[in-house]
Amino acid sequence: MYGQRSGSLVIEDVRLTPVLVADPPLLNTQGVHQPYTPRLIIEVVTAGGVTGVGETYGDTGYLDLARPFAERLVGREVGDLNGLFTLADELAVDAARVDDSVDVGGLRGVLTADKLRLSVVSGFEVACHDALGKALGLPVHALLGGKVRDAVEYSAYLFYKWADHPASYGWADHAAGAAGEPGAGWGAALDPAGVVAQARLFTERYGFTSFKLKGGVFPPDEEIAAIRALADAFPGLPLRLDPNGAWSTATSLKVAAELGDVLEYLEDPALGTPAMAEVAAGTRVPLATNMCVTTFEEIPEAFAKKAVQVVLCDHHYWGGLWRTRELAALCRTFGVDLSMHSNTHLGISLAAMTHVAATVPGLRHACDSHYPWQSEDVLTERLRFDGGRVTVTDTPGLGVELDRERLAALHARWLDAEFRAMRERDDAAAMRVADPAWETPAVPRW
Template sequence: MRIADFHVTPIAISDPPLLNAAGLHAPYALRVIVEVVSDDNIYGVSELPGGADVLADLESVRHLVVGRDPFRLNAIARDIEAHFGSATSGDWQPMRTTIHSRRAARAFGAVEVACLDLIGKAVGRPVCDLLGGKVRDRVPFSAYLFYKYEGAGGELGFAIDPKATDWAAARQAAALTPDGIVAQAQAMCREFGFKSLKLKGGVFAPQIEVDTIFALREAFGPHTPLRLDPNAVWSVETAIRYGKQMEGALEYLEDPTRGQEGMAQVAKAVNIPLATNMCTTSFEDLPGSVRLGSEHIILSDHHFWGGLRASVELARICRTFGRGLSMHSNSHVGISLRAMAHLAAAVPNLTYACDTHYPWQCEEVIVGGRLQFDDGDLVVGDAPGLGVELDRAMLARLHENYVKCGLTERDDEAEMQKVQPGWKFMETRW
């Protein structure tokens, strides 16, 4: 079997005006759909965050993918690493610099997931079996809560549908107060059955976000795990001060401050597990993580750690050094969600419900439409590959969205300035 073709299709999916430490989500989120097609006409797919730089990187490795044996992923990885390593340095050294290694990890991860989907379809086995086999049939996910302005994103922009009810109404409603977030959480949990709650913070003054956590605790009771993610815009002193207020209330506090050194200081002073998707985000970061004790839980992301097999390696390292493990998310469609589920199904020590933005999106590029959560879980199943097929008509429509919307990168600061002129991102805001 050989890879005969390689397709890269940028898409734009509706995204509500969600607030975060970097600013505001645009009406569209950018994703890229990757296909590898074998010489016997079997195809595999993957999905990754979009943008002009991502498209350029993927197109630049096309010649390293077409004609290759999809089973020989190590050789493809080596050549992609060499490609990015030599882009500026002349002489390749494995993972020579952080910026190039991360570009290589992102590009190879997309190719690898598509190849594993292809292989799974060819041999009639689910991707999780190619990673060692299932240790769980159901993967739990967490409700992902956002402070937000009114609007549902996409063509609707900031418009409101007065006929919407329950989650559809909550998805478009403003949520700028603790009570608004509680209402959002209640609607999301009724719709999807989630059993844990995560609040995206770093938006308002810390006390408001702490008050929101306690409002959620009051509404949902002491047995619902709660998480808060200030996206590292708190100082060490602020993180310690407000972290101490939340001792006993949080399952974990995610990236309250910036950098491994700062996180380690907070970890020593506050009796709450710290999680990260910002200070430890690559294999190069792991020695510092272990030396400093910067976090208790790593939120993996196969899009950035180099794919599914690399994420299995990360899980083993986490087990060796006593780290908990879960998964980070960004605005995505069902291909990424299925890949996350297959990875989670094959990792024994994934002990926390995974993040997902999926409830915030409404379009889908897979046949059968939106994936359904069952009591907060995604059932993995035994379908070959990732268990998805592309809806070609929807793929074309969402690609047209990409062309029409004119976005070529995510820029939350620029989007925020449309609402609050002069607003600037600050690495440390409080």
């Protein structure tokens, strides 16, 4: 019986489809989002005719690893999830593609060959989970041990934002208009009033009841004023501020002191575990991270030094859904809270995030998601936020379906030579379109 089932679960084909997805001009300490961002859609097809889907980063470095990985995956069992990591170890990694700079595409700290590889594996791991769940008639959360909540809470992800992409792109109007700019009607947000107006739209449209502001864009006093304005507009609701390591320890402590009465947590105010530990020792405001703890190897130092109180996991670069659960168990063991980081993503990733978050006990903080900013998707039906939550589906697999026409259209954009420069996520290069003199700021910036 097992042998018969096993035969139908052999991987017969793997399809990789890189896409370019419209993105609004959201600001961060490195620069601004490009008009389009690259993502990679992965399809794993079994001998039994079941197709599972996954999603991850789509920059060239990821694609270069994904292609040989896909070739080697054919003929393997779709349920052999541990084997994915063995296979990844067997593949050579071009170390020349990796340096020790901040990863602009994810703003997640030092990018290493191992992190790059795990980010690729994660897309295949999710696709295999989806295919296995469909084949067995089980939702992905059941494969992960079962859900402990019926809906997962997400936080409104606020950004300082330009009204439009720079006209100097030449086709910027096409990018915003034809795509239907993500967050239509949002307009600019460059001061406290603009941030509050953006937050009100998030609550009206999606029902979010907590807010995170991407900081590190303006001098700290201006961002303190924005958080204060949010606290006045939404009294008692959880607030977060994330400058992506743009501040010195002294500046971090100053901001923590001035906002200690309203912040749920302060995310990566300073760069690196030693600096975060110094800040943590001088404030009662919890510190969160998706930059200094992004691999299991980084956990011992950070936890021993009490540098972070909340780890923001991201299945894309922890290696998938099972490893996210392993991370959650470690955090529980050491009394560290867990929530979820987000990069620009589509509905496949949001579905995967929701399934794994549904299985994590004691998830006390709303998760991050860029999804409301994305006007384009590859699914037949967009996932919905109701009261700031996404309902956990019991449909087999991830519970999502690819829209072939939309996928083909976004892939055609990726193939179009006019948009070739967008294949690499580079917020600093995007900023130089508006300001040719822009250079990636040195850290700490303030």
